[in-house]
Amino acid sequence: MALPMKHQAVIWMVAAIVFLAVLWILGDVILPFVLGGAIAYIFDPLADRLERLGLKRGLAVFVITLVGIVVFAVAMLLVVPTLVRQAIDLFEAAPEMVSNLQAALTERFPDLMDDTSVVRQSLSSIGETIQSRGGELMQGLMTSLSGVVNVIVLLVIVPVVSVYLLLDWDRMVASIDGLLPRDGAPTIRQLARDIDHTMAGFIRGQGLVCLILGTFYAVSLMLVGLKFGLVAGAIAGFLTFIPFVGAFVGGALSIGLALFQFWGDWWMIVLVYAIFQFGQFVEGNILTPKLVGTSVGLHPVWLLFALSAFGALFGFVGLLVAVPVAAALGVIARFLVDEYKEGPLYRGVSGETRAPAHHLERSYANDREAPPDDGPPVKTE
Incomplete structure (x- = not known):
């Protein structure tokens, strides 16, 4: 006999609480x-495609791993040192940039930028804060990354775990499917497909968009000679997963840097603007x-809330699981809304749905505008 819906809801709620407690x-x-697990999930479709081309699963995983090692080695040797060096130089140059901005504002608005002005004091404070906090951040980051444990985690454990999970991904999915409750299996499978569609469209698609745009911005800004162009392009590409935020932050940073570097050479400033x-x-x-689609179903506000909440509660691990959990909760919420609209609470006793209020108002307005219909004309003698 199947469990009542109330008991099933309690079981799933307990499972969610256990999941959060483990985190x-x-x-x-x-x-x-x-x-x-995230790496294995991202590359599982590629492994499946290589299998369809005739490769065994093990050989497909080997090819993916070999390419990943080469890309990682190139990034560590060429890109990462330059990125870190430019970031440190940007933090160190922040006070000078603020000082130049003060000089420009003093020349244009002398009354506003005197020694006792709030604006001048605020600009000085901002420059000093960026230099001190930025230096501390980069120093702490480099110190943590140089630790033996973190190096082992990043260079050994994560690749090994991802390779093993990628090898057994299809078997793990089949095993989980075999454990589903039989009565609810079709519904759970459909929810899982919707969640996978949402996460695939966002993580794989949007991740590729971020990588392409970040590379384009960084290379283009470096080619036009913009200092710290690699940092600005990396920031813009990384934040592209939030609509308009990446372009706004990266564009504002790049144009601000261009104003300091190319002041008077307006064509170079326009060129930086044209790149974005x-x-x-x-x-x-x-x-x-092409890569994400138009119906991902993960609203930017909901995504920001999930990142903020899970990051505050669970730290860096929370940031990693925020997107999958947000996608799952969004799909489940839409499913519950559909169930609610099919239930008696929404339909009422009659079991019929009513038109929304704005539809009724529009219909009433149309009736008022239309000429009255009194039926067929009556013949008079």
Whole structure:
């Protein structure tokens, strides 16, 4: 006999509480396994495609791993050192940039920028804060990454976990499917497909968009000679997963840097602006429609809330699981809304749905505008 819906809801709620408790208790202990699972999930479609081309699963995973090692080695040797060096130089140059801005504002608005002005004091404070906090952040980051444990986690445990999970991914999915409750299996499978569609469209698609745009912005800004162009392009590409935020933050940072570097050479400043305009055009008309699609169903506000909440509660691990959990909760919420609209609470006793109020108002307005219909004309003698 099937369990009542109330008992099923209690069981699933307990499972959700246990999941959150595991995240809370284990924390950074499960970090390499979460990273490995994310990597395996991202590359599972590629492994499946290689299998359809005739490769065995093991050989397909070997090819993916070999390419990943080469890309990672190139990034560590060429890109990462330059990125870190430019970031440190940017933090160190922040006070000088603020000082130049003060001089420009003093020349244009002398009364506003005297020694006792709030604006002048605020600008000085901002420059000093960026230099001190930025230096502390980069120093702490480099110190943590140079630790033996973190190096082992990043270079050994995560790749090993991802390789093993990628090898057994299809078997693990089949095993989980075999454990589903029989009565609810079709519904759970459909929900899982919807969640996978949402996460695939966002994580794989939007991740590829971020990588393409970040590379384009960084290379283009470096080619035009903009200092710290690699940092600005990396920031813009990383934040592209939030609509308009990446282009706004990266564009504002790049144009601000261009104003300091190319002041008076307006064509160079316009060129930096044109790079971001072109990037936005390509993203909106080519990359996002082709790689992400138009119906991902993960609203930016909901995504920001999930990142903030899970990051505050569970730290870095929470940031990693925020997107999958947000996608799952969004799909489940839409499913519950559909169930509610099919239930008696929404339909009422009669079991019929009523038209929305704005439809009724529009219908009433149309009736008032239409000429009265009194039926067929009556013949008079």
